[in-house]
Amino acid sequence: MSVRLPLHRSLFLAVVTLLAGCASAPGKAPSSPSLNALYGQLDTASRGYENALRLAREGDDQASQKALTAALDQLKKASAQCDSTPGCEPQRFYAVFDRLLRLKDGSAIGDEGLETAGESTSPEGQAVGAAGLPEAQRSVTLLHGQKLSELIAMNGPVKAALEMWLTQWRPNLMDAWVNYQYMRFEMWPQYEKADLPEAVLFGIMAKESGGKVHAVSRSGAAGPLQFMYATGVRFGLGSDSGFDTRFDPADAARANAQYLNEQLRVFNNNLELSLAAYNGGEGRMRRLAGDRPQVSFYDPSVYDELSQETRDYVPAVLAAAWLFLHPQSYNLRFPKVDGRPGQVTLKRAASISELTVCLGNAGDMPEGWFRTLRNLNPRLDPEMQQPMGATLYLPKALESAYASRCVDGPWPILAADLHNAVVPKPEAAAPTAAPAVSSGRTRRYRVRPGDTLISIVNKLRCSSVREVAEVNHLRRHQIRVGQVLTVPGCR
Structure with missing residues (x-):
């Protein structure tokens, strides 16, 4: 069972314990009666919110919803008065908003990420999938015993990535969500077995491929979680009867979970450094972190030495994971998907x-x-x-x-x-000029496990993907292990 807590940004200015004494911080002017009264309303509302969570834990849904509605009404009333109350500090309210979400992760029975992921039912009416498991809450919100909400720092880079996912990247996020829901039955169990949060799996997949199983990057990384060939082989991905198992959702999720757990052991359960290793290379991250088990990803000695791609990658993954857990809290509604x-x-x-x-x-x-x-x-x-x-x-x-x-x-x-439509080809097409890099000479290349057309062209450093595809009459750049390709030679 999960409890939906539909808090919207307009309510977030007034949330959780804004504490009766928060207006008397050192160096501040004495609180006015009106400001104290406002903070008193906030305190009452926050206690009501916590009471709603308690009732949800006890299974009293009706009472929980009633308490929640009353608390939200109180929050609305208090937040509306902030602008007109001298001394009221909106920034404190935003900080408390973050605390509210972390409180919910640690207190509520259910989780928005689980609920919106959809709890399927079997023909017999029993719950199936992660949402139906007794330990589902723990599996989603904990990483090796640590609350995921406490591992994701709501700092500038993560906030900037949240804005990108909610604006320019929003179509990609929605596509990733839909694609993931149909593959969830294959991918999530691999993470669950490894005791890793589902939100992290979604964050990595959303950033890496958007849930496109056959995605291949310019560098040759392949599959929904974009494994390089050598790294994939290290974790059991390779050729299976000519099929590159990096493209298999279940195998890729298993290998990704193994890789992430390996890096978490190396980096003292530091999720940010482990994600940076996945993107920028574990060797580089080990050199930068050295023997400092508590060093932060954002420490200048680490952060400033990373590529811009890795500096952007880590916050983007964490932001997508955070939205997976708290979509409605950011005015985001994922579509309901029947992923059975x-x-x-x-x-x-x-x-x-x-x-x-x-x-x-x-x-x-x-x-x-x-x-x-x-x-x-x-x-x-x-x-x-x-x-x-x-x-x-x-x-x-x-x-x-x-x-x-x-x-x-x-x-x-x-x-x-x-x-089955046939596209006619001109019978006497005029010869086209050969690319500058090619000559009349050709060479032969036998396709090996893990090869893609892009990686072959990059490896041989001549010709072009289009030229090789045309010479070998390849459809959609499809190649198979053992196939012999004709590759135009270099001058």
Whole structure:
């Protein structure tokens, strides 16, 4: 059971124990009766809020909600008077807002992150997934016995990253949330086994790939959690019958959890340094931290020596994790997603692309199901037809849509017609000028486990991705282990 606490930014000016004596700080003018009265209202409201949390812990939902409503009304009244009350310091209210969220993490039975993640139910009506586990609260909010809310410092860089996620990066955050919900049944158990918070997993994934399983960076990092090949091999990721398991959501989450726990041991459970190691390299972070187990990521001797990418990366991950835990507290509402896993046995041959066309926007998915189907079937070429009788994985809610839309009727016929369309090529195309870096000579390269087209071009230092793709007639830059590529030589 979880209790939703819908606090909005307008209420945050008046929160938790603003303490009767906070107006008499040293060096300040004596408090006025009106200011003392205002702080008295805040104190009453904060005690009401804490009482609501207590009632929630005791399981009295009705009384808890009543106490919460009364406390929020009191908070509204007090916050509205701050601007007109001489001596009232709004900045103190913002500081208390942060304290409120940390209090909620440590006091409430449920957690906004868990509730908005969605608690699925089995056909028998029993709760399944992380939200249905007795230790779910602990798993989400603790990292090796430490409250996650106490490990995330609400400093300038994290606040700036929060603003980015809520503004320019907001579409990426929402996409990451939806993608994660459909893969949650595969990824979250790996983190749970490793005793790591789900919020951190979401934060890393949101920043690394946005939940796109087949993402590949310019440097060759691959998968939803963007492992470099050598690091992936170290943690059990590699080739499985020609498939790069960095693209497998469950395997990637397992390896990521192992890596993060390794770095947490090295850096004395310092989450910020461990995340910096994941992004900037553990060797570099060990040299910078040295034998200082308590050194801060923001210590100039560390922070100033890092790349701008790493200085931005760590706060961005922490900010995404914080929003995962407290979406409504930042005027953010993630969509409800039914992430229960399902599968279908194909009644007719079809590719993932064809299924995307015939499913349309079933289940109110305006962007279509291509990304989700790819994420849930990472080993399949989306353009390759799978034979009748093959098993494909999809959200359980789509099983009925498949049966009604993709087996018979006009949509599968239309999808197949579009998929099999032939694009004519000019019979006598004029020769194009070769790139300056290429000559008439070519060389052969056999694809190795972990290779991508980008990494091969970077390794050979000649030609271009487009040129190699065209010479070898590659569709969507797809390559396979053991394939021999023709690579234009360098001058």
